[in-house]
Amino acid sequence: MGTGGDQDHYEIHVLKGPSWAFFATAPDREEAVDAALPMVGRDGVLAVKVVRESFDPVSSSFKSRTVLLEGRQDAISKAKPLPNREDSRFCFKVDDFYSLYGRQQIAILLRQELDRWVITPTELLHVPDHVDRLQATGTVLQHVVQKTAIMQVQQTKRPVTERAKELYDLIGQAERRLFTDKKHKRLPILEKGGTAALLETIDAEQNRLYLLNCAVCGYLAPLKTWRSKLEAMMALLDEPGVTAGPRRFLLQVIDVITGELLSSSVALTELVGASPDLATQLGAVADLYLGRFAAADALPAVRMLNQLVGEGQMISARTALARRVLGEIATTRPLTKGNLAAEIAALGTLYRRFDHVEGTLVQLDEIREAFRGRSERQLGSGVVSDYLAATPSSLDRAEKLLALEANVIGLGNKRRLAGFVGPLLTGPDAQGEVVVHEGHPMDMLRRLVAMQQVVLASQLDDQDKDKLSGRLDQLNLLLFERSGILPRAERSAGGPIDRAITILRLCTAGILTQGQSRERAQRRALALITREGLIAFMTGADEAERTARRAILRNLLQDAGLENVF
Template identity: 30%
Template sequence: MATGKIHYEIHIKPAKGKWKMAGVMQSRDAAIRHARELSGGGVAVQVTKETHQPNEGNYLSVCIFREGMTNNWSRDPNAGKVDLVEALPCFQPGDLYSFESRQTIARLLRDSLARWRITPLELLHHPGHLERLESTGTVLQAAVQKVAIAQSQAGEGSVAERVKTLHKLISDAMKIVFVDHGKNKLPTFDENDFTALTEKLDGHPRSEYLLNAAIAHELEQCESWDRKLSTVLQWITELPASETAKRQALTSIDGFVAEIMSASSAVKDILGQQESLGDAITLLVRLFSGQLADGNNLGAGVLALNRYLATDRLPQSKMAIAGRILTELESNQRLAPNSIEDELVVTKKIGAQITLASNNFLPQEQVLDAFRERTKRFLVPETLEQILAGAENPAQRVGKLIMLSEHLVGNANRRQLAKILTGMVTEHALNSYFTSDATPVSERLRQLTALQEKVLQSEIDGAAKREATERFDYLCTSIMTSHDLLEKMIRSQPNAHDKALALLKLAASDMLTRGKARETAQRQALSYLREPGVLTEYLGGNGNQAEGRKKELSILLQQAGIDPHTVLGQSVAA
């Protein structure tokens, strides 16, 4: 057997035979080339990469090339279970470097990339990172399997065909990097500074690939995500004079920063440990707007990014942070874990902050969609019960429910709340509470008036709003009638104008609901004011005294919901 830490084994399998080893080589390319020569005529071939593990005294075997099999290669028991993966069309190695492909790589290899603290761009441009991926056993194979199934379901051939094609595509892409590395074609900043290298690569057909390879090599030395940000962003001050070279340099810088800010693990590391998701999103929104304040133990990298985001100079990074904000909003995690009351307050506060920050990078409709889904959870029975749990009586429960409408986004959510409210205001419990004498009459009347005002000021659906206000008015009127409220007030006053003033003050107070309750008091007051001589006597006296009383009465009429001109205009004429 060949010696060394890594070697490559070629295996063949005749159509009706078993697998057997056909050779061992030190060179990856030579092993794959030889395997291709052996394939055909019903013979299947595969090349495995064997990595020696000194601590365990054995080899880790990973298949890096397959050809000739017509049935499904996979023996993965989870082969039929597919995560959400776009069936991206990849026809040549360069397709793996596209934005869409890198997004797919980020999702498929999320855990591995987070553990290695690298981005898809770093992975694709660094031979060491590719070597590590290739040596991870089932990680790469599982990712290929998921994409193959998604592509097959999209009508792009069988799973086995897609697995074979994808393995070849990945193998060819890796080969390019390995060959360039072996021939010292991958530049580094050890030989040139950023400005010199970007100028040197200006006009080169592979300038983007080569510059990204140099950046990936440089970032390998960074011990943290923030340090990576700081390293990449410092090059903005070293941009070349040539417009084409400057544009390419900024595109690469922006691309690396965007991928860092797209990764959940990176963002958590950069922003530091926050007490809640709400605090983390608040920092992200400020960063998105370029309004992140110094302090909070934030690193130099994120503070530098904050300065550049204020100028919209890094559009990819701006979009990445916007995506991160939306992703966090759409998560199931609470914004404020300590209490549901805090959750309501923080949700509304963050909603206002994001609305102000919304622009082309963070479209308002996407923000609204995220908040529709998040606030929809407030109406889940278990959560709703937590919101109402602190109420001491049925009236307070209704009040809390009405208050909840302020925190809901979307007509569908408000309609759902309206249904719940309609059921609650007609419940026996609410009727019993307001008809019971356990609570003073004045307090019950004030509660009903306050509830009605809350409903009228809310954005609750029209029919439900009308039904609730009418129900509160009915209860208020019932209390007035059962306790002879108006009759007792009238009997307590000595004359007609005092009776009228007392009724007007009651109608203007916070004790009568809009509707029949207030209208009854208004009619009674007007009937006394329109009795012969009542207004003339009340408004009599010298000019100043009469004018003062007239002004006071005008204000009181307005407060009671009566147009002063319908009363005072007629009286003056008389």
């Protein structure tokens, strides 16, 4: 059952006979194309096409444009068009209930009931006892139909009662089909050890997908836990005598049911175990998505699922795992029980697992955008203010924010972070903290160097990097000059080269920032290194000592960034 939503969507149409038939909808072109192309040549599908439907508010109608057409040209040329409908996201025929979009809507509208009964949408559609249970609830089905009808008539201006009646008629047709097949014993019964025989029996049937779904779902019907259902499905795939072709067909059905199963948070918790926080749970889901789930106490069925997903054999299941993570990322549920730093670190760790992996109906750009959105919310002004509230020092605040950078997702969010750090370093408070501080000036100089190194090693925008690095250099230079460290080095004992060596050691001691501060010391050291000074530096030393002194000076110059002096 479809629902209203975005003004544009993409439909997948399939050609099995003389006429095109609606199969499913997708939110974007890439997902629709990826789902449509593998269908050609399978289960009687002669051709597929993807159609973009754009709603025109002026005419209150949808305008169609075909963006993909693939398959047998002779069949395409003779095919009759799809019958006109007001909105093909909705269910207008019984088969629409079985489509990807139809099953997704069933999952959304009946989530609580499905979890309570421990069944998936596909099971509900293919097992008469499950349908009886839904009908027995009375008000649940009535509420779902009313809610769906109201959403669907918002653009068409049709009476709600008229659309509700259509939906009840479609539900009735689906029920009659299922119960008639049951009455006439047309629903195949799958028994343990009989998978190969069943697949052979239905292989030539035109509706073999429907029959296999009924058989597998009927086989799962007596099982009352998600764990036992996954175990049963994985065992079916391992039954002896099932050859490669029939096994692929069986896997297609099991993949869909497993994907629906994994869409339930209740089922996921039962399969991967309870977690202390959401980040840990999503980490386990991400590992399963990547085929890397390695919990020591993992169920054998989960290990087999992990292998199949990792090998790319269960696209629906893998897509459900990705959707599960993205769904949670879109919420405001905290990932951890810690502060903002813990939340941002958890998000960054999770993002790095997904950032390079494709191969599902979820596009990589969609994954990145979901994480960027969560990262943006984490950097809200109020959230950051609360995080810094107990930290009065401007430098301490800047350090705390810079420590977040590695796990902030998206260049725009990194710019936002830099926007919080900049005023903390340029304001009078930071300058006062640098000039007037407890402890030795060397400690503060090293702190400023460490902060600059964090900035330079970051993935901040180059402009932001230059601004923050430059401001830290200014603060470092200010303290370096006021501390009198350089004049004392220039007055140290020994000749000009000895004093130059003392200054060069300042350049390599980790107390001078890159920029003006280090350049000031470099210039003063170079001014002391004259020909006369070098002669005096070497006078009175034997050859071994002169070699050692040259090596010391050369190494210091190199470490201070002045390797081209000699």
